[in-house]
Amino acid sequence: MLKGADDVVMEHEDSASRHGEMTSWDINDIKLPQDVRQIDGFQEWPDSYVKHIYSSEDKNAQRHHSSWAMRNTNNHNSRILKKSCLGVVICGNNCSTLDGRKIYLRPAICDKARQKQQRKCCPNCNGPLRLLSCRGHGGYPVTNFWRHEGQFIYFQSKGAHDHPRPETKLEAEARRSTQKAQTAFSPSCPRLKRIQDLESPTGAVPTQEALPPLLSKPDTSSLPDNFRGHISKSSQESVLGSCSGWPPCSRAGEDVSSREVLAWSRSPALGSSPNIRRPGSSPAVPCTAPSPQHCAHPSTPHTLPVEEDGHGPFRNSTGPLGDGSREDKYPLAYNSCCLPPLPYPAPQGGPCPMASGAQHQQLSVPPRGSEGHDGEGGHHMGLNYCNNDMFFNLYPLR
DNA sequence: AGCTGCGGGCCGC
DNA sequence: GCGGCCCGCAGCT
Structure with a gap:
């Protein structure tokens, strides 16, 4: 009953199999395998139809992090925790x-x-923000299932994300903190003022939250595992022109239609480079600016040159269930438009660490061998590897 | 304020 | 019955 197409797909795509892990089980099975030969390292960006077995000691697994x-999502089964993907919030102008x-x-x-978030504007061009829904599971959001059984925590993912990776939770939190700090710091910031002016007419909440742009380098790190192999270099072509599209903050709709989703998924701008596979790396970073000179930053060890392909189709195919139905075109890219670099006071003590997304991949993330399917230890740090200290240093204002 | 888990309830298939 | 989703509540950070 619960097994069907999904399982079939899993047989072919379950990355877990690469680790020799048992993949014959299904999260809904009455009995799950206890003869686990290898416990997986926590996967921050599980994608596709994968299954993992974590140690019940794994903090991230315990928290069902991702x-x-x-x-x-309520699946009316208290034994199995189900979660569905919300997608990613993008700029309605698809700016770069x-x-x-x-x-x-x-x-x-x-x-x-x-909802509140969507009333805000793009931190980069001040355009409207749009929620790009996840439709990677037969047109529905990718779902993740968690089940604690004995000394293990079983994880199963159904569906392949058909959208870029959002910033990580840590990054989002850091950004919020920064924004708050900013607000407290420079309430009279001209730029903010300007933004407020722009926003007021729309009724949007003129918060500065939108200020620190979360820039995502369209690099691989932002691509779902299943996209990684489809990189194309044509991507670069997408970044041109200027802001177009909607006026600032015209309206933030909850959820970009699935059509757009597809468009995005095929947008070269979303591509990623095959060589990046740090799951930990996050594509979006709370930093300001578009201007690298403000944050020339050395700490970009994991950064890839933009050319490296930050663009490429993030996904060339639809989900397993194939929803080729979504095909709209989406205005592609423009160069950073509108807003000038943020007035961020570069954190004392160092160049803006968050700066240019180029580096942004998760700051303190140690390089990983692969997208995270390595099952090797070390991932247990998972979401935590970006320690708070780091962020505090980055955001001293807090 | 926001995240997370839980559970009731509704709806479509 | 299943799956998706909305909503409210409660605990936690």
């Missing part, structure tokens, strides 16, 4: 920063917070 924005990065914000998990 760098994807997953919301709890000067360095070619895209805006991929993390959708707020809380419904109200998400």
Whole structure:
């Protein structure tokens, strides 16, 4: 009953199989395998039809963490926690920063917070923000299932994300903190004022939250695993022109239609480079600016040059269920438009660490061998590897 | 304020 | 019955 197409797909795509892990089980099975030969390292960006078995000691697993924005979904089964993907918040103008990065914000998990979030504007061009819904599971959001059984925590993912990766939870939190700090700091910031002016007419909440742009480099790190192999270099072509599209904050709709989703998924701008596979790396970073000179920053160890392909189709195919129905075109890219670099006071003590998305991948993330399917230890740090200290240093204002 | 988990309830298939 | 989703509540950070 619950097994069907999904399982079939899993047989072919379950990355877990690469680790010799048992993949014959299904989260709904009455009995799950206890003869686990290998416990997986926590996967921050699980994608496609994968299954993992974590140790019940794994903190991230215990918290059912995921760098994807997953919301709890009631499946009327208290034994199995189900979560569905909220997608990613993008700029309605599909703008790009000067360095070619895209805006991929993390959708707020809380419904109200998400609605509030969507009333805000693009941190980069001040355009409207749009929620790009996840339709990777037969047109529905990708779902993740968590089940605690004995000394293990079983995880199963159904569907392949058909959208870019949003910023991680840590990044989102850091951004919020920064924004708050900013607000407290420079209430009279001309730029903010300007934004407020722009927003007021729309009724949008003129918060500065939108200020620190979360720039996502369209790099691989932002691509779902299943996209990684479809990179195309044509991507770069997408970054041109200027802002077009909607007026600032015209209207933030909850959910970009699925058509757009597809468009995005095929947009070269979303591409990623095959060589990046740090799950931990996050595509979106709370930093300001479009201007690298403000944040020339050395700490970009994991950064890939934009050319490296930050663009490429993020996904060339539809989900397993194939929804080729979505085909709209989406205005592609423009160069950073509108707003000048943020007035961020570069954190004392160092160049803006968050700066140019180029580096942004998750700051303190140690390089990983692969997208995270390595099952090797070390991932247990998972979402935590970006320690708070780091952020505090980055955001001293807090 | 926002995240997370839980559970009631509705709806479509 | 199943799956998706909305909503409210409660605990936690």
